[in-house]
Amino acid sequence: MADEGVDVSAVGVPTRNGFKNGYNSYKNGQTNQEAKHQNGCSKNGKNGLPPKIHPKPFEMFEQTPLLIAVLTYLGYGILILFGHLHDLMCQLGMTKPPVATETVKEVNLLAENSTASIWPHTIIWDLPKMKAHVLKQAKLTTKQYGCGVCSSRHELGNLAIHKELEDLLAEFVGTEAAITFGMGFATNSLNMPTLVGKGCLILSDELNHASLVLGSRLSGASIRVFKHNSMKDLEDKLRNAVIFGQPRTHRPWKKILIVVEGIFSMEGSIVNLPDIIALKKKYRAYLYLDEAHSIGALGPDGRGVVNYYNCDPSDVDVMMGTFTKSFGGAGGYIAGSKKLINYLRASSHSCCYASSLPGPVVAQILTSMKIIMGKDGTDDGMKRICQLAWNTRYFRRRLHEMGFIVYGSSDSPVIPVLIYCPGKIASFSRFCYERGLAVVVVGFPATPIIESRSRLCLSAAHTKEMLDEALDIIQEIGSKLTMKYSRAPVPSFSEMDPEFRVRYKMLPDTANGKD
Amino acid sequence: MGYNPMRVVYDYFMWLYFQYSVSLCLPLLEPWEIKMLNTILVALFATTVYTTYSFLPPHLAMWTRVLTSPHDG
Numbered sequence: 001m002a003d004e005g006v007d008v009s010a011v012g013v014p015t016r017n018g019f020k021n022g023y024n025s026y027k028n029g030q031t032n033q034e035a036k037h038q039n040g041c042s043k044n045g046k047n048g049l050p051p052k053i054h055p056k057p058f059e060m061f062e063q064t065p066l067l068i069a070v071l072t073y074l075g076y077g078i079l080i081l082f083g084h085l086h087d088l089m090c091q092l093g094m095t096k097p098p099v100a101t102e103t104v105k106e107v108n109l110l111a112e113n114s115t116a117s118i119w120p121h122t123i124i125w126d127l128p129k130m131k132a133h134v135l136k137q138a139k140l141t142t143k144q145y146g147c148g149v150c151s152s153r154h155e156l157g158n159l160a161i162h163k164e165l166e167d168l169l170a171e172f173v174g175t176e177a178a179i180t181f182g183m184g185f186a187t188n189s190l191n192m193p194t195l196v197g198k199g200c201l202i203l204s205d206e207l208n209h210a211s212l213v214l215g216s217r218l219s220g221a222s223i224r225v226f227k228h229n230s231m232k233d234l235e236d237k238l239r240n241a242v243i244f245g246q247p248r249t250h251r252p253w254k255k256i257l258i259v260v261e262g263i264f265s266m267e268g269s270i271v272n273l274p275d276i277i278a279l280k281k282k283y284r285a286y287l288y289l290d291e292a293h294s295i296g297a298l299g300p301d302g303r304g305v306v307n308y309y310n311c312d313p314s315d316v317d318v319m320m321g322t323f324t325k326s327f328g329g330a331g332g333y334i335a336g337s338k339k340l341i342n343y344l345r346a347s348s349h350s351c352c353y354a355s356s357l358p359g360p361v362v363a364q365i366l367t368s369m370k371i372i373m374g375k376d377g378t379d380d381g382m383k384r385i386c387q388l389a390w391n392t393r394y395f396r397r398r399l400h401e402m403g404f405i406v407y408g409s410s411d412s413p414v415i416p417v418l419i420y421c422p423g424k425i426a427s428f429s430r431f432c433y434e435r436g437l438a439v440v441v442v443g444f445p446a447t448p449i450i451e452s453r454s455r456l457c458l459s460a461a462h463t464k465e466m467l468d469e470a471l472d473i474i475q476e477i478g479s480k481l482t483m484k485y486s487r488a489p490v491p492s493f494s495e496m497d498p499e500f501r502v503r504y505k506m507l508p509d510t511a512n513g514k515d
Numbered sequence: 516m517g518y519n520p521m522r523v524v525y526d527y528f529m530w531l532y533f534q535y536s537v538s539l540c541l542p543l544l545e546p547w548e549i550k551m552l553n554t555i556l557v558a559l560f561a562t563t564v565y566t567t568y569s570f571l572p573p574h575l576a577m578w579t580r581v582l583t584s585p586h587d588g
């Protein structure tokens with residue numbers, strides 16, 4: 001049986017791309033990398049360019065300290081006990097059920113305060129500044145196309161501006177074609193059933209977004225979950241799937257689809273794309289990559305994880321992403337080969353039954369995408385991409401140095417800071433808010449019980465001054481709540497690394513950046 | 516500001532109480548619930564201390580006797 005597996009792998013290894021060679025030359029490839037960058041990122045596999053260099057981001061997931069874990073369980077125990085007591089007293093009429101009267105007030109305040117908040121996601125737009133330009137564009141489009149489309153792509157909802165967006169998008173992500181949908185969540189959950197079905201196998205990362213989970217379940221395919229970013233586990237599951245086939249009948253699977261995200265939104269980790277592509281080729285599986293958080297935010301050209309790892313976009317079969325984050329719009333897309341896109345266009349539920357993207361939204365996405373690509377004639381987009389990359393490294397390094405447990409990869413702008421105890425979660429949020437910093441904290445059902453965290457998301461609109469202000473507040477409150485649990489040595493990455501500076505050309509001037 | 520040792524001690528205890536309260540989620544409870552939980556915990560702690568104080572020495576003495584005397588069952 002094992003021999004069979006080896007056979008399959010031998011057949012499946014394509015030698016054309018020289019993946020192994022590129023990987024081995026990682027150490028001595030600095031100069032090649034520079035040469036590569038002048039050629040732009042798209043289609044780098046086809047022009048016989050220098051071997052590929054995949055950056056290796058630093059990544060760490062420190063274990064929960066034992067004492068903290070015990071205290072956390074104890075805290076939840078106390079909360080549950082008092083919760084039940086409360087319910088009992090409400091039923092007996094001794095107290096009134098709690099009424100959330102203050103919430104509305106707080107929400108208003110948060111919105112007003114948002115200059116100092118670090119929530120506005122990985123959006124790389126400085127909204128007040130951008131507004132004039134983008135709004136003008138959107139206004140023009142509204143006049144031309146109206147507010148809504150009121151029809152689906154198959155009927156009257158197919159506008160010229162959609163075609164323009166899809167062409168630009170295909171160029172942006174470096175694929176043959178692309179298709180857009182009205183909602184990111186629905187892009188996942190309605191298109192996965194179109195691609196796979198009964199008799200197919202989905203190998204899904206354990207931390208995949210709810211939309212991917214829903215899509216997988218709707219498709220009716222068998223689902224196996226592999227450990228987060230664990231290539232070993234993925235390879236084991238792939239090998240077993242190839243060797244043993246479907247349960248009971250042992251027929252081979254019709255398709256095997258590996259489903260991963262670019263940046264995992266709760267963990268802040270970046271998918272190990274080069275290794276997944278190698279595995280995918282070895283076992284002849286398909287790859288579905290959700291770039292919701294990474295598109296527009298990662299990579300030297302802002303074109304997502306594929307760009308970040310210097311991989312060939314044609315190696316990823318289905319590239320999915322949303323416009324909700326970096327492009328400040330709404331909707332989702334799928335990019336891939338022409339065949340795939342045509343198939344989706346004809347048979348996807350969201351093309352047939354859901355109304356298409358409204359014109360003004362498309363105009364907004366087009367404008368922001370052109371800025372990122374530098375097609376507006378300025379280097380504004382490149383500056384933003386580099387600012388975001390710099391912000392990420394700087395913020396992460398400072399947090400590590402302060403002694404917080406920070407999850408994820410050194411280049412991911414989603415930064416989870418571990419808090420653990422439920423009492424500290426509430427206090428962290430309240431204290432930060434009192435000092436003018438709105439933070440988002442995430443607790444149990446969204447994370448494992450003993451891994452509650454605060455999720456900080458950086459944006460290119462943040463300047464060093466803002467980040468320093470935020471870091472001061474976090475430092476002060478972190479000490480007050482004794483949140484600095486980290487026992488691991490401080491990692492050595494920084495925003496001054498030469499390798500990093502080579503990749504990002506227009507980093508903000510940091511001659512005075514040393515603190 | 517003069518250096519006041521009482522103040523330092525007081526601050527230290529306040530800090531301890533604060534750590535205790537955030538670790539056990541007291542900020543999420545109602546005031547009366549906090550009082551109740553504190554009372555229960557103090558009562559538990561006091562009972563433990565009292566029983567330890569009153570029962571442990573005789574108990575230990577007994578066991579030393581049992582283990583050290585050669586002709587005892």
Ligand SMILES: Cc1ncc(COP(=O)(O)O)c(C=O)c1O
Pocket residue numbers: 183184185186188209211261265290292293322323324330331332
């Ligand atoms: C990984 C991932 N996929 C899909 C979505 C859904 O995108 P949208 O908000 O555009 O519906 C999200 C949203 O948070 C996401 O994180």
